[in-house]
Amino acid sequence: MIKVIDPGLYSSIQDNGRFGYRNIGVPYSGFMDNESAGLANKIIGNKESESLIEITLMGPTLLFNNDYTLSITGGDFSSLINNDKIEMYKPIHVKLGDTLKINHTKSGARCYLAISGGIDIKSILGSKSSFKGITSSYFLKKGDEIKIINNNKSNFSFDCKSVFKTDSVLHVSKGPEFCMLKKDSLDILFNKKFTIGVNNRMGYNFNEKLQVGLKSIISSPVLPGTIQLTPSGNIIVLHRDCQTSGGYNRILQLNEKSLNNLSQLKNGDKIKFKLIN
Amino acid sequence: MKYFIYSSNSILITYNSDINSDLIQVLSSLKSKLEIDFEEYLIDTVQSINSLLVVFDSNKISVDDFYIKVKSIKTGKTKNKLKSKIWEVPVCYDPSYASDLEEFSKSKNLSKQDVIKIHKSKVYDIMSMGFLPGFMYLGNTDNKLYCERKPRPSLNIKKGSIGLALNQTCIYPQDSPGGWHIIGSSPINFFDLNYKSPCFAKPGDKIKFIEISKSRYESIKNNKSIKPNFQTI
Numbered sequence: 003m004i005k006v007i008d009p010g011l012y013s014s015i016q017d018n019g020r021f022g023y024r025n026i027g028v029p030y031s032g033f034m035d036n037e038s039a040g041l042a043n044k045i046i047g048n049k050e051s052e053s054l055i056e057i058t059l060m061g062p063t064l065l066f067n068n069d070y071t072l073s074i075t076g077g078d079f080s081s082l083i084n085n086d087k088i089e090m091y092k093p094i095h096v097k098l099g100d101t102l103k104i105n106h107t108k109s110g111a112r113c114y115l116a117i118s119g120g121i122d123i124k125s126i127l128g129s130k131s132s133f134k135g136i137t138s139s140y141f142l143k144k145g146d147e148i149k150i151i152n153n154n155k156s157n158f159s160f161d162c163k164s165v166f167k168t169d170s171v172l173h174v175s176k177g178p179e180f181c182m183l184k185k186d187s188l189d190i191l192f193n194k195k196f197t198i199g200v201n202n203r204m205g206y207n208f209n210e211k212l213q214v215g216l217k218s219i220i221s222s223p224v225l226p227g228t229i230q231l232t233p234s235g236n237i238i239v240l241h242r243d244c245q246t247s248g249g250y251n252r253i254l255q256l257n258e259k260s261l262n263n264l265s266q267l268k269n270g271d272k273i274k275f276k277l278i279n
Numbered sequence: 280m281k282y283f284i285y286s287s288n289s290i291l292i293t294y295n296s297d298i299n300s301d302l303i304q305v306l307s308s309l310k311s312k313l314e315i316d317f318e319e320y321l322i323d324t325v326q327s328i329n330s331l332l333v334v335f336d337s338n339k340i341s342v343d344d345f346y347i348k349v350k351s352i353k354t355g356k357t358k359n360k361l362k363s364k365i366w367e368v369p370v371c372y373d374p375s376y377a378s379d380l381e382e383f384s385k386s387k388n389l390s391k392q393d394v395i396k397i398h399k400s401k402v403y404d405i406m407s408m409g410f411l412p413g414f415m416y417l418g419n420t421d422n423k424l425y426c427e428r429k430p431r432p433s434l435n436i437k438k439g440s441i442g443l444a445l446n447q448t449c450i451y452p453q454d455s456p457g458g459w460h461i462i463g464s465s466p467i468n469f470f471d472l473n474y475k476s477p478c479f480a481k482p483g484d485k486i487k488f489i490e491i492s493k494s495r496y497e498s499i500k501n502n503k504s505i506k507p508n509f510q511t512i
Contacts, residue, residue: 024323024334026470026478027408126472135412135453136472178283178291220298221407221416223325223332225286247327247409255286 003067003149004117009142010062010104014203015121018051020129020136024246030226031131032242034203034265035112036258038076038166042116045073045162046093047155053123053130054116055142059268061104061113062142066096070150071118071158076166077110077266091162093118110166110266119153133243168267172239172260173278177229177252179219187213191253195272196237203243206264211235218249227256239264282350288322288337290349293330298419303404306331307363307483312352320345326482327407328416364509365402365485368450368465370441371496372398376464378433383443383460387423394462397421398441399488403448405480413452413470413478417486420446428458439464441488450486452478463488466500467507479506 016039019032033039033056040050048054055062061079074081074090081088081104088094090113096102104113123130132140139146183191190212199207214235223246224230230238230250239256240248241264254275256264267273285291292309296302310324310331323334335345372395374380384391403417420443428444433456436442440451442459449459452469465488470477480486491499499505 021322023412023477024325024332025408025482026412027410027414028412028477127477135470175284175286178285178293220328221409222293222330223291223327225289225332225334227286245410246325247407257287 003147004070005065005067006062006142006144006146006148007065007101008063009144009146010057011060012058013062013142014056014132014140015053015123015142015148016056016131017053017129019242020127020131020133023127024223027246028127028136029133029243029245031129031133031136031203033114034242035076035114035262037262038112038266039114039116041091041162041164042073042075042114043120044160045075045091045158046071046116046118047158047160048116048118048120052116052120054114054121055148057104057113057115059111060106063104064102066100066102067098068150069095069097071095071155072102073116074104074113075116075162075164076113078108078166079104079106079113080108081105081113090166091164093158107268110168111268112265117150118155119151122149122151166266169260169263170267170271170273171276172264172273173257174229174254174260174275175257175278177254178222179216179231179251180253182216182251183231183253184213191275192277195274198267198269198271198273201241201269203241205241205244206239208237208239210237212237216251219251221247221249222252224248224252225255227258227261228252229254229256241265282346284342284346285332287342289332289334290342290346291330291332292349296329298329298406300404302329303406303483304363309352310483313349316352317345317348327409328418362511363484364480364511365487366480367487367489367508367510369467369491369495369499369507370399370463370465370488371491371493372463373493373496375493376437376440376496377462379429379460380462383426383462386426389423394424395490397423398443398448398462399490403486405482405484405486406447407482408478411452411455411470415450415452415469415480415486416447417449418447420448422446424448426460429460432456432458433461436461437464439466439469441465464496466491466496467505468503485512
């Protein structure tokens, strides 16, 4: 069991997502940065889709009530075990009574803490990912006790060579309403930089505006990565917790790699959109 | 009809025809056909008002190959229509559950009784679900009930509330903020995680509202196992 001494800013249990229920309005949820999360699991011998703890901007402090093997990937949050700095992207053995303190981010927006065995909670609609309205708790709180599935693995053969980096270019393809964009909107969209504004697991807003006055469309399906343009000219990139349908024009679609990358960027970071086929 | 590669693992099929009950049935039958023919590839098929988004496992088939497969499926109106269900959903229109009924009626120059009568007189199609898990978009309402959304959303609409906006009516499956005009409430569960299929209904089914009294509302509310009746057509 792992005890939450301090939950950090926003730490939640996620796996690779809840699939097959979008038709009744249930979002996918799941790892924001699928790539980093998958690696965290792989390093300690878990399935890449296994449940773990996703940490955002300011990390938690956790007390281990047993011996575990864990790994941390994603952004660098300069994590400490009992005040000793630990290496990322490597298996780490902790003992009963050890404390893990994950600090503020130095690079990236999210890091992933995987524990060998995975998290022992009930799977709901095929997934352990936290989502309000589906799971009773949807972020870690002080005093929470997280159960871990028993596992006796001690040899880890996967030697992870990955280096964490982010990219300021986001790769997009055309969305169904791409043709609604005017020529000068296209110039702005693919030549100017955009600044990330308010964002969360549902979506990312940008500070700059584009074409104003596009009429809403009939409520239609959307996916994580769908880029919407609102009638008032705001651009929204939908992310893992996004709802299943929407009435804004779907101008672009972000690819999976860029979706992972975006989840590691922060409020104020600047990006460019690049159209690929 | 238009096929569009939506992402590296999804294809969007959009119909340009008028939105009516027939189109919803066409979408439902196409959805079932895809689910049978392509079961091995599918992750999700999301039915919307005039489109269907097909999400597949791109580890099993490339998007170009899947695009060709989907395009080759024969569509259109089938003679052997899929059986759809008409669910009888109990609703209480008592003012204690209908926070906007009075104001809405006034704005439409109708009596509250007229609004209730018009609302419950129609059988509605479940056009899509979204916004919240189990949130149903039902249409189309009678023109007399057409309305814009409220200029300011209410912050706490109660679970079971029945709303009106544009030419649609809806059911809130859980407490939520929202901009629809609330004219009644249903005491039953619309999204129940105790079941493998958390929603009893799905897009393509139909809903008929049955008016109930306040006391009946309370007694159903206290009996969590009550499920709505349905007829198959």
